[in-house]
Amino acid sequence: MSELVETLRGVDGAEARVIASLGSLDFEVEYIREDVESRYSGGDLESAYRLIMANQVTGDEFKDLIDEAFEAQALFFENVVVLVSPSARYEAVFASFDRTEPFPVTELIDAADRL
Numbered sequence: 001m002s003e004l005v006e007t008l009r010g011v012d013g014a015e016a017r018v019i020a021s022l023g024s025l026d027f028e029v030e031y032i033r034e035d036v037e038s039r040y041s042g043g044d045l046e047s048a049y050r051l052i053m054a055n056q057v058t059g060d061e062f063k064d065l066i067d068e069a070f071e072a073q074a075l076f077f078e079n080v081v082v083l084v085s086p087s088a089r090y091e092a093v094f095a096s097f098d099r100t101e102p103f104p105v106t107e108l109i110d111a112a113d114r115l
Helices: 003-009 042-066 105-113
Strands: 016-022 027-032 073-076 080-088 091-098
Touching (some): 003 016, 003 027, 003 105, 016 042, 027 042, 042 080, 042 091, 091 105
Antiparallel strands (some): 016 091, 080 091
């Protein structure tokens, strides 16, 4: 198990679904929970990668506008929370989790920043 997966799966209150490393040209799924794996095809994962990376460019420009460091994006859906944490320009960590109350969003961002 990679350090990334071990760290994010180690945060209390966050049940990981998918964890991936996103590069400028490619991505690597480092963890996918067994009950979630059959829901996504390779094409689905590729489409998600392209959408997330396009959004990263916008986030990078937005941080310049508000003059603050861009640590992460959190997307809250009814049953899922998605975090995208940039590690360098056009590189990021993607992680999705079951949504629970309370959800440890700050703890996850801090854990990803330590990697």
